[in-house]
Amino acid sequence: MSRVYNFSAGPAMLPEAVLQRAQAELTDWHGAGGSIMEMSHRGKEFVSVHAEAERDVRDLLGVPETYKVLFLQGGATGQFAAIPMNLLRGKNKADYILTGSWGKKAIGEAKKYCEVNVAASSEGEKFTTIPLFDHWTLNADAAYVHYTPNETIEGVEFHWIPETGEVPLVGDMSSTILSRPVDVSRFGLIYAGAQKNIGPAGVTLVIVREDLIGNVLLMTPGVWDYAQQAKADSMLNTPPTYNLYIAGLVFKWVKEQGGLSVMAERNERKAKKLYAAIDGSGLYRNPVDPSCRSWMNVPFVLADPELDGEFLAGAAQAGLTTLQGHRSVGGMRASIYNAMPESGVDALIDYMAEFEKRKA
Numbered sequence: 521m522s523r524v525y526n527f528s529a530g531p532a533m534l535p536e537a538v539l540q541r542a543q544a545e546l547t548d549w550h551g552a553g554g555s556i557m558e559m560s561h562r563g564k565e566f567v568s569v570h571a572e573a574e575r576d577v578r579d580l581l582g583v584p585e586t587y588k589v590l591f592l593q594g595g596a597t598g599q600f601a602a603i604p605m606n607l608l609r610g611k612n613k614a615d616y617i618l619t620g621s622w623g624k625k626a627i628g629e630a631k632k633y634c635e636v637n638v639a640a641s642s643e644g645e646k647f648t649t650i651p652l653f654d655h656w657t658l659n660a661d662a663a664y665v666h667y668t669p670n671e672t673i674e675g676v677e678f679h680w681i682p683e684t685g686e687v688p689l690v691g692d693m694s695s696t697i698l699s700r701p702v703d704v705s706r707f708g709l710i711y712a713g714a715q716k717n718i719g720p721a722g723v724t725l726v727i728v729r730e731d732l733i734g735n736v737l738l739m740t741p742g743v744w745d746y747a748q749q750a751k752a753d754s755m756l757n758t759p760p761t762y763n764l765y766i767a768g769l770v771f772k773w774v775k776e777q778g779g780l781s782v783m784a785e786r787n788e789r790k791a792k793k794l795y796a797a798i799d800g801s802g803l804y805r806n807p808v809d810p811s812c813r814s815w816m817n818v819p820f821v822l823a824d825p826e827l828d829g830e831f832l833a834g835a836a837q838a839g840l841t842t843l844q845g846h847r848s849v850g851g852m853r854a855s856i857y858n859a860m861p862e863s864g865v866d867a868l869i870d871y872m873a874e875f876e877k878r879k880a
């Protein structure tokens with residue numbers, strides 16, 4: 521059986537070269553006589569894997585020296601709680617920008633810890649757009665402003681960074697991290713679960729400005745305390761060593777491809793062709809405002825939902841899998857992260873055209 525083009529939103533495809541390297545090193549890592557997953561997280565082998573992963577993240581994203589890079593657990597969902605615990609710093613209010621389902625979950629969790637001001641929302645537009653920045657009601661007294669640069673379910677992405685002045689900006693980059701260059705210095709904190717664009721599920725990347733940490737809510741568990749984790753090199757408890765090793769291989773792969781500007785070029789090209797195919801067809805439709813369509817997650821519906829099942833079955837037969845949209849929105853969704861080759865997008869476009877012709 522050959523590998524399929526897997527359009528899953530997450531856990532998502534990994535680069536084949538990374539999987540092959542992991543396979544080659546599985547039982548004997550670099551001549552050490554054992555698998556990296558069998559080694560102590562305190563031993564020199566894993567410590568070097570961890571240090572290289574951090575160095576590569578810093579190189580790729582140009583992370584300034586004044587930021588900590590943490591590899592934590594608990595996913596982005598864990599961060600929905602950890603962020604207020606760490607960043608309220610004696611304040612009791614935070615601003616949230618609501619542009620989709622993940623932002624909504626972040627808000628639900630934050631409400632346990634503070635007063636949440638929803639400073640802008642596109643819920644009335646069914647999350648198909650981003651409210652104009654001029655209309656945001658930001659609070660100068662907020663501890664931070666949280667937003668979701670890419671809403672994975674609705675396929676809505678910011679192609680700009682909000683300017684929040686003195687108030688630290690927090691971005692949930694789970695489904696867009698490493699897809700293009702980003703100016704980290706504009707943020708107080710960036711976080712991302714690994715399973716979309718970084719590696720296997722189980723690692724959560726947190727990049728946080730040093731001066732914001734060390735003033736947590738009293739009941740904050742140690743593993744959620746950024747200052748404690750930074751001091752312990754993210755090893756306050758045993759880290760998910762194998763997952764981090766794979767993430768490290770992905771960082772090296774991205775570097776070998778030419779880094780984030782090359783990723784951006786590829787990702788933009790992949791997305792543009794797919795949207796052009798959708799817009800140019802009579803059968804498929806994407807409801808998102810063209811100015812904020814995601815490069816990473818492309819939802820689309822068929823004019824007749826009765827055809828969904830047949831569309832999906834035919835796609836699977838053509839080696840194009842996991843195209844079903846999220847249960848909350850229905851239709852289809854093609855997630856086309858860094859590891860989805862352009863040939864996969866081309867194959868999907870060909871299949872869509874062929875299916876439409878067959879149904880005309």
Ligand SMILES: *Cc1c(COP(=O)(O)O)cnc(C)c1O
Binds near residue numbers: 594
């Ligand atoms: C997938 C996703 C999450 C949830 O990630 P978990 O690691 O499952 O907690 C949160 N936010 C965004 C934007 C996502 O895409």
